[in-house]
Amino acid sequence: MTxxxxxxxxxxxIKLIPDGASVMVGGFGSPGTPFCLIEQLVKQGSKNxxxxxxxxxxxxxGIDLLLQNGQVDKLITSHIGLNSNAIALMNAGSLEVExxxxxxxxxxxxxxxxxxxxxxxxxxxxxxxxxGKQTITLKGVDGVAGILETALSADFALIHAARAxxxxxxxxxxxxxxxxxxxxxxARLTIAETTxxxxxxxxxxxCVHTPAPFVDKLVHLPELTEAYNVIKR
Numbered sequence: 390m391t392x393x394x395x396x397x398x399x400x401x402x403i404k405l406i407p408d409g410a411s412v413m414v415g416g417f418g419s420p421g422t423p424f425c426l427i428e429q430l431v432k433q434g435s436k437n438x439x440x441x442x443x444x445x446x447x448x449x450x451g452i453d454l455l456l457q458n459g460q461v462d463k464l465i466t467s468h469i470g471l472n473s474n475a476i477a478l479m480n481a482g483s484l485e486v487e488x489x490x491x492x493x494x495x496x497x498x499x500x501x502x503x504x505x506x507x508x509x510x511x512x513x514x515x516x517x518x519x520x521g522k523q524t525i526t527l528k529g530v531d532g533v534a535g536i537l538e539t540a541l542s543a544d545f546a547l548i549h550a551a552r553a554x555x556x557x558x559x560x561x562x563x564x565x566x567x568x569x570x571x572x573x574x575x576a577r578l579t580i581a582e583t584t585x586x587x588x589x590x591x592x593x594x595x596c597v598h599t600p601a602p603f604v605d606k607l608v609h610l611p612e613l614t615e616a617y618n619v620i621k622r
Contacts, residue, residue, distance in 0.1 A: 392589060395557040395607040402580045402606040403429040411439040411543040413498070413572040414452065418444060418471075421565035422451050423549035423582050424616040426608065430547070431458050439463040441498075441543055443491065443568055445472040450616050456484065465541070467491040490518065493538055495571060501540035502574025502603075509535035546576030550599070552585040557604030558597045559583070566598055573603045580606040584613060 403426065406412060412430075416422025431454045438461050445466060446452045453472050455461050463485040469475040478484035489497065493512055500508055509527065513519050513536055523537040548569045551562035559581055561569055573579045581599075586609050 414442040415569035417567040445475040497541035501542040548581040557601035559599035
C-alpha cells in the first residue's frame with residue numbers, strides 16, 4: 390500500500406481558504422507560529438475571516454499583517470496586549486474580539502479535536518466571562534455551579550512544525566508544541582509548514598506529535614524568515 394505524499398505548493402495550499410472562513414493559527418507569541426503561511430494568506434487576500442489564535446502577535450508580524458490588510462472580521466484569542474493595532478481596531482469597532490481565558494481556549498480546541506461537544510468549568514463564574522453562556526449545577530459534586538463551554542473548531546488550521554515526513558506526520562520543537570497539535574485535530578483541513586521534510590518512516594514514532602491523518606497539506610519552506618528569529622533577540 391502506497392501512502393499519499395501530502396506536499397503542496399504554498400500558494401495552492403492557501404488558495405483553499407475562501408472568504409468568510411474560520412482559521413486556527415498555531416503558536417504562542419512567536420514559537421510555533423506559521424509566519425510564512427500567514428504571509429501567503431495576506432498575499433491571497435481572503436477577507437471576512439475569523440481568526441482563532443492564542444494572541445495577535447506583535448505589530449507588523451504574523452496576525453497583525455492580516456489585520457492591517459483588513460482581512461479579519463473576528464478574532465478569538467486570550468489576549469492582544471502586544472499588538473497596539475489590534476487594540477485600536479477593537480476600540481474603533483472595526484474588529485470583533487472574543488476574549489477567552491488561555492486554558493479555556495486550549496480546552497475548547499482540544500475537545501473539538503476529541504469529538505466532544507462541550508465541557509463544564511467554574512472558571513469565570515460570577516464574572517462577565519459567563520455572560521450569554523449556560524450555567525449548570527452539578528449535583529454529583531456538592532451542587533457546584535459551572536459554565537458550559539462549547540467545543541471550538543474551525544474550517545482550517547495553519548501549523549508550523551520543525552519536521553515532517555511526506556505523509557504528514559509532524560514533530561515540533563520545544564514549546565512550539567503549544568496550540569499546534571490541538572488545532573491540527575480541531576480543524577476540518579490542516580495545512581502545515583516546515584523546513585525539514587523527510588521520507589516516510591524517518592521520524593521515530595515516539596517523536597511524532599501530530600499523526601498524519603490530521604494533516605491535509607504539507608508545505609516545504611526553503612528557509613525561515615526573520616520573523617521566526619524574533620524570540621532570539
